[in-house]
Each structure stands twice: as structure tokens, then as C-alpha cells.
Amino acid sequence: MPYTTVNEKDSELPRLEAQPPSTPRSICHYLNPFSTCFPLSRLFTSMPRVLYGHLPSNSIRLLHIHPGEPGTPIYCSLKLARIDDSLPEYEALSYVWGKQDVGMSIWLNGHKHTSGARLPKGSGKWGKRVIWVDALCINQKLKDEAYEKHHQVGLMREIYSRASRVLVWLGTDDSYQEAAPAFAILNAMAKANTHVGPGIPLLDSESEWVPVMALFINTWFTRMWAIQELVFARSATFIWGQEELSWEVISAAVGIIRACPALVAELETRQLTNAFLMHHLRNKKLSDVTSAHPFLHLLDLSRSFDVTYPEDKVFGLLGFTACKSKEKGTEMNLFIDPDYTRSPKEIYTDVARKLIQQSGNLDVLSYAMQYGVGGAEEVRKEEEMPTWVADWSSKNVVYPIAGLGPESRHMSGMGREMNVAATENPGIIKLAGVRVDVVEHVSKPVPFKHIREFDDEFKKLMEWCIKSRGSKDIHTAETLASMLTAGRQADGTLVKDPESHLADFCAYICEIDKTFLSTLWPSRAERLAVLAKENGNLGRARKATFRVLCHRSAFVTGGGRLALGLGGVRRGDIVAVLWGAQVPFVLRRGDEEVFELR
Template identity: 25%
Template sequence: MESQSLTYTALPRGRYFRLLKIHPGSPNDSLECELLTSELDHAPPYTAVSYVWGAPTETTTLTCSGHVCSITRSLADGLSRIRKDDQVQFAWADAICINQADTIEKGQQVDLMGSIYDAARDVIVWLGPDPTDSAPEAFRCLQVINEKIYTRTDVETFEPTKEEMPADIDTINGQKVTTFSSARRSVLGFVLGERGGKQCVRRLFDLPWFSRVWVLQEVGLATAATAHWGDASIDFSEIATFISNAYFIEDLRHFLGPETSETLMGAPLYALWNVWSTYGKKNSWMHRTPPLRAFADQLAAVCHIDFVLVLEASRYFSATNDLDHVYAFLGHPKARNPATGEPWLKANYSLDLKEQHRLVAASLAQESLNFLVQAHQTHESLRPGFDRPSWVPRWNEKKHPLHAEAFWEAWDASLRKSEREPFRAQVGVVVDQGEKLSVSALLIDSVDELTPTMEPSKFGPIGMDAGQMLEMCWDLARRKPHPYPPGESVLAFAATIRGYYKAQSEHLVEQLAGYAMYANPRFQETYLKPIRGMVEMNTALEARKNFGAAFKAHSSNRRFFNTRETGYWGTGPSVMQPGDVCAVLFGADVPFILRPAGTVREYKVVGECYIYGIVDGDAVRAWRKGEPGFVKEDIVLV
């Protein structure tokens, strides 16, 4: 907010903040308000605004405490949705309520911002103007589709015509089978197609609000949240539920089309999965919505939710200030060290970005080393002389197209989670050692042979490319002796390429065989049928969807490898190379690929990896038993 005459009075120490008192007015009246200082714990009921600041050149004016001030058009539109024509309203908006010119106050208020949104009566989400009048139809589609999926009325029975029948037939090993019941079909396409809904939904999720990092906290902490787009509005839970449905319902993604589906599976999905589902606020809009509550409960059941999981979303969003890729999450309950209750980091806008990242990494290392999965590397970043330590993630950088998705939440490679054993992790205390991290590790073996990177485009639709990658990995796995028992080798292979959790191991070989019947029938007939036998068609059809999706999600942008001495099988980052070292780091829940840095016991972090059995703690158990080949060493990450 800019004004030639308005000056901010310094806030008292403690949990004090400013509120905006909005005077009554009709839609055509200019905005008039006052700035009031209040203690957060005794503030009157207020509405917090979640909005995109918008272009600084698109401004308008309001009268604040008797002074004419310039604000962005986006903020003015958001405040207009709060104003009533007959009563005073209290609101909070960062651009006005924080003195943006005072970096010290800004840091203090950013530290308090999570509490501000948590304590708000409700949150208004201002998505922006709607020049194409798309909002009513987009919101209708979301509500109708969500309701049909929730009530299981998204599929209907119908009588197919002769012209429709051939489209329902598929072939497996020369046998014709129906890929779905010829008398049932999804109705979601009709909902989206009735009034141009597909295009309207696409315009909704293309809005800038969905790409900004600050909105994650603002909505996630809300007790109630309503989204406004132009003159239309919708409960925010409908938007979040639709994102969830798009993830789980293949038919919905099909009818939305590849571009909209890709958009939804990017920033919106990470917002839901890593942030909104992880707050655990009992009276929130998330908790009150049955499908979303079930989503959050399932996530909590299979994953260890920590600040590393929350920070994983940061790469998918944009921020004007790169420091905000961390600061925007400081209001999350996981933003504090559970042992001490202290924040992992306090907002400080005088920090250099490189130093901020190092401080966050060093702080997180007190609880676990799982933050290392976010240290995405390129060939350039692994070269000698690169100006950032390999163990420090660059949270402001967008996800590179060649980087694999990070997976670490459900495993326990070092038995950190199950046994609560203390571990060693210390940032160098000597001046010239500040960019080195000392840890303890089991160095398992070195990488020997690798496949080329498995590119996402080759996984679907199911065809020769996916089938060839399956056989390519199998051929490499069979080239040398391996440590897996004869009756377990196919299970180990299936688990490795799809990154299984132990709870998901049942029927895994059958799913692999069913998937291979589509993707590579010759491979199935030659290698899997003698072991597994024939697979029922219904199982094959289900495996085509489920195993294929898991194979793609886990192995995209990864390389299958074997190890030099022991013959372990694994999948690792695309930038790995022969001679890299497979290691279990004490304090980390997945194994890592490390690269010798030229000095004895110094290594660069290449990336996380999956090695069957090792991800579940087998190497640590073997070391404790004194089995040969497993030695604990103190190493340094540089």
C-alpha cells in the first residue's frame, strides 16, 4: 500500500497485528477503512483475504484512516467481497496490515501469519475477475461431479448400439475381452460437455492464484474458506475435492483431457497432498468434508508427515521473493522441531537465499536426513566447483523435467522411525567447513550397470515402449548373480520397478504378470508364465491400470541398476553413473546414491534410490548381526 501521508505505528512486542476495519458501503462506493492494532488472542472476529497481489501498475485507491492510499486492483476486489452495506467488517490482508517497507516487522509478522489465518473466522479466496463468465459453469461442474462420485452415481447402465460395441473390445494374447462392462459407462463426460464445462474448468485451474506459494498456508489453516471468481462463489472444499477426484478417478482425467489433467496433477495436487491434508486442524473445512478427511487420514496412516513433506510442494509454486519458498510454510504445525518446540527457521528478509537454504537444511538435520531427497541434482550441480553444497536443497527452483518424484515417506531404511535411535549429523563448526555435513553411513556397494533413463512419455498409453522398458530392466537384473532367494526374485523385481511399500506386497507378482500381458505379451509368456502361470483376465485388466500407474509414478526419470559386488537391484536418479556408491545414511528413511568427491570419505549427494529390502532396514539389521559386507563409517557430504 502506498500513501504520501499515512505512516505505520510500530507494533507492540508479542502477538500483536493490525486489522482493517472496513466501513459499510454499497458496491459502487469507494472503499473506506481504518487500521487498528489488536492482540491476536483478543481480536474481534475477522476475515482474512487470500489473493494474488496482481500487477503493480493495476491500482486503485481507498481511504485508510483518513488518508488516500493506492492499492492493487486485485486487493480492492477482494476487500469488496468482504464489505457489507449495513455493518462494519474486520479484515486482514498482508499488503495493508503489514508495513512492507519495514523488513524487521515483515519478518515478525510472517512468523505470526500462520496464527493469523488459523484464528480468522473465515478466509475469502479471491481468484480474480471472470471476463469470460466461466465461473458459474466451472463451479457447477465441480459440485455435480463431486456429488456423483461421492454417491457413486458417476456410472450409469445403458444399452450399447452396434456402432458402440467395437470400441469396447480389447485383445490380450489374441483373446477378445471387454475392457469395461459394455452396459455401463461414466456420466462425467456428459457433465463436462453439457455447457462447455470442460473449458470452464480448465480456465479455473489456469488462474494465477493456483500457482502462488503463499496461498497454500492461507487456505490450509482456514476454519472456513469460500472462493470467489468474478461474481460467483463456491465453498473451497469443492475445489479441493475435485482435485482429489481428478487424481483417483481415471475417467475424470480422460474427460478433462491431457492438458487440464496435467495442470491438476501439478501444483493443485501438491497443494492438497503435501499441505492442505497435513495441517490436522480439527475444525477446518478439510476436516468437515468426508472425502477430504478420508484422504488426510489415509495419508497420515501410510506416511510420516513432517516439514520435509510440506516443503516438497514449494517447487511447484511461484513467489515474488525466493525466500518465501520457505517462509510461506512457517505457519504449518510441522514447521517446529518436535523435540524442542522451536521453529526450524524464523523469517528474516535480510538473509541471502543460499544461506537461508543452508540454515533450513542444517536445522532439519536435527530430526532426520530426509530433506536430502529434495536436493535434486543435474550434471552441472555435481561437477567440481559448483557453488552450492550437494546436500542443501534449492527449494526455490522449479522441478526440472528430468527429475523424478521424491519418495521417502513410507520406508525406514535406517530404522530411524521404528526404533527412534539417535543418529549423527553435524554441520561443520570450523569456518571453512560450514558447507559440509558429517553423517554416519553403511556403504552398501557401488553402482555397476544401468539402463537409460525411463522417460515419462514412454509409459502410456500402454504399448511397446512401456513393455520394452519392462524387459530392459529384467534383462539387466538377470546379468549377474543376485542376493534374492529363488522364490523371491520376481517379487523383488516387481517391487523395485514400482517402488512398493511392504503393505502393498500381496499379489505383486500377479499384478506384474497381468500388466505384462498388455505391455509385453512375449515377455509374459517367456519369463512370467512359467513362474506365475496364467492370470485371470479381470486381474490383468486391473493390473493394466494399477500396476502400470505405479510403475510410471515411481520409475519415471529413473534408471534401473545393479550393484557391482552384491548384485542388488535398484532404481535411482537419472544423473547417476557407474562407480557411484549406494548407502544407507543413519537418520534417513531411504537409501541414497553418493558420488566420491575426490577426498577420502567425502561424497556428493546424487539422489535417493530404491533397493529391495534395503529400504525396509535389511542392511542395518545385517550390520547389527555382524554379517560381512556391512560396515558403519563416518563420512562427509559436500
């Protein structure tokens, strides 16, 4: 399918610094008898005895819940349904991971099902209904799982978009006392439908936001699969404790929270940021989210979501790439084949090659950048990814300098046509370009800290820049402002007003150390100080430098150029411009005339 450029507003989407993933949990902790059923004797004579028969490639299984007496086991039957036929009305389940509870089980097609998959607690009130839930409708036996998952992953968009409703289970234990007040607050926010600014509090005290905070630490908002389960739903209902609330209400409240800096500062969590991404993508759906977001952009924005299997960092987004097959009339044409028999290394390498081929540029190389513990260079073992391939499962991410929107793209090597030659080794890519310079002096990498603690690290880097000048005054104010922000504004777009950008940068320098201006540029110091005072914005400059500098080092080349590279850059590394790339890259010579991306 074609991939278009990103709307400029998309550059404002938050990108979380990766955090340690929450402990993966299975469905079982929150799954309990969904409904009560027929007596066991009636069940065995009325239900099919085969648990999982062959599943045709264009079909799904639907779980039929049979009503019975309260307190009795749950009995269900699985029935096949073809995607290209008129499907019976059903609901799709999206659930939070939970701890395994071996003591619970259900009867499925006449068999006692003990795989660990359960149905949500408290759903006995529902009575008879038809649902789709991956843990029960896909055969989880190891010998069959890869085959079935291969076909079912390709149908995920269809499964969730054709369901009458998606039920999002956040946990239904009676202990969830925050559910009622949290949903009441979100309801009030959505009905108010207004901007909540400083001095206009919605609640009387900060403590009243605690229930909302409890909602936005729920691990459902970290599940990779939850993105497309929600975005493609006709409608979605969240069930938490004994309460229910529509996604439209939650989404409206999330939009209001994101528009209020004070609320963001109070409530900011990885889950809230992820909820805002879902809010954004679902609102984009009407204008075709699949064309508004290149696959590379989705891979990057979803890095803070968790998976059990690393390949699902790719497979969990394939619904956004699905397009109609003219021959079959179903959504089976995907960006990449969801083959679970392949290793993550093979899958990620294939993704990188396809992104390069389809986009005609080398943007994906900028997403292969990673850092090691404490900012040290990441050591890639032989079985790990090639250095030019992005490891989408890694939490050691660095903010990419390459942009995605038309007003966010650098043009380093974009003036020449990309040249990719075939190689026998799939882990090696052959590119054309030109050697520009060699690394001579390198600063210590800037460690990641909270933005409120970033000023000290910025000061150390500025002091290094002063010492590294040597006999050449290579650091004009404009050069330094551009280099230390990668030529980008606080929102990630390219600098449009150099004078305003310089004013912001000088305001930040004056905040850190007023002597820096006179030390670096004595003849211009007074004029720059006035520019900073009259037009500078400290907050914008701090944000612009923070996002670019964390886990990076400044370096000076043999030719006197000032640049940024990953923390592992060394003296002697080569700076090269590759045709089709937005930015220069640092390369290190490896074995047999092969270079590594650094």
C-alpha cells in the same frame, strides 16, 4: 514440536510431477476500489497522517474501510491490534495474483498509496468493514519489509484462524462467465453427496464440465500461501466473477471428483490436485493436522505450489509448525525462524539439519534428488545447494524412494543409530555408514512422459536388463519386480503380498513383450504367464513402475547387484549404506575427501 509418523492413508495423496510455474502476478490486476468514501477534505482531518508506524512484534495492522459515495476514491485507515488481546471482528483476504495496474490507487491514512497493492474490484457494495490483507497491512517498503515480514509470517496462522471469515478472491471481472454454471455444478455435486462412478454421469455432456475446468485452472490454487490461508480459516468464501460459494461446498465436490477416476481423467490439472491437498489438510484439522503431517511431508506435498521468493517454500508452511509459547501465550514457536535477510541456500540447509536432528533419521536426503534438462545430471553451481540439501524451490523433482508412513519405510540403515558429527563448513555434513559396492554398468535414464506413453520406455529398460545379465543370472523375477518398483505398490506403500506384486509385474511384462518371460526365465516362463493372467493387474504395475522409474537409471554393481539411481549416476560411483537412512545412496568422491550425494 514433536513430529509423528504419517497415517497410511496419507500415502495416497497425489504428488504432481513438477510443472513450469505460472507467471507470478501481483494483486493489482484484480484489485480495484473496495468501497467509496468520505470527501477528501473530511478524510485529511479525520485520519492519522502516518502511513506505517512501528509494528510491535506481537501486533498486526487491520485495514478499516470507510464508506462513501459511489464513484469516489477509496479511503482507508490502518489501526494496530494486539494478537494476545481480544481482536475486533475482521475478515482476512486471500487473493489470486494479478497483473499490475498502475492507474489505480487508494488513500491510506491520508496518503495516496501507489505501491501497486489494491483492493478487489466490485467490493464497493460491501460498505464499512475491517479486513486484513498482506499487501496493505504489512509495510512493503524494502528497508522495513524484511523486519515486518519476519514477525508477521510467524503470526500467519493466528491471523487467518482468528478472522471471522476468509474471503478468497479468484478475480471479479464481469468477463468471468463460467462462475455461475461452475458454482451451480459444484453445489449440485455437494448436495448429491454421492459417489459418481462410470456410467453414472452427473451431466449430459463433457462440454458441461468446461466451467468447472475453468475454475480449476485458476492460479489461486497454485499459491503457496493459499494453503495455510485456507486450512486454518474458521470459514472461507470464494468470490469469482459476481458469484460466491463456500469452501465447504467446493471441498465436498473436490472429494467426489477425486473418488471418480473418469472425472479425474477429464478434469485433472495441477490446480485440482492442489485443491485436493487443501481439502485433505482442512479435513484433518479437527484431528490436529500439525501432528498428522511431519514438516518434511508438507514440504514435499506442496512442491507444485508457486512462490515469488524461494524462501517462501519453507516460510509459507510455518503455520503448521506453530506451537504455543508458555511465556507469551502466542503462536511464536516455529520450526525455523522466518528471517528474510538469509539466503535460500542458508535457509534450506538449516531446514535439512533441523529435520535430521528432530527426526533422528536421514529421510530428508532422499528429497535432495534432482534431475537436469532431458534427464541429464543436474549441474550444481558453487552458489547453489549442497548435494545433500533439498532445493524446495526446484521443479526438477524425482519421486523419493524413502517412505514416510510406518508401512512405507525401508530399513537399509535404520538398524544402526544415526551418527552426525559437527563440521566447520555448514554446507558439509559428516555421517557414518559403510561402503557396499561400486557402480559398474549403467542404463540410460528413463525420461518423463505421460503414463499413457510410458510403455515404450519401460520396454527399453527391460531390454537393457536382459543385455546386462552377463554370465550371472542376477535377475530373478522377484528381484526385478522389486527393483523396478523400489519394493513399492501403486499407492506408494511397501509390498505386502510378494506373489500378488509379482503377478502384476509379469502382467505388465506380457503386455509389453510376451517373449520377455521366456528370455529372462525360460524354466519359469509358463508358470509366470499363468500367474499374470489369473492374478495380475496391469494398471497397478504400470503405476508402480512409472512413479519410481522416471528420471532414474538402472545399474549393475561390481558385486552383481541390480539397483536404481538418478540419471546422472556414473561408473565408479560408490554405493553406501548410511546409518539412519532407509535406502542406500550413490556417492561420488569430491575434493578433500568429501563425497557428493548422487
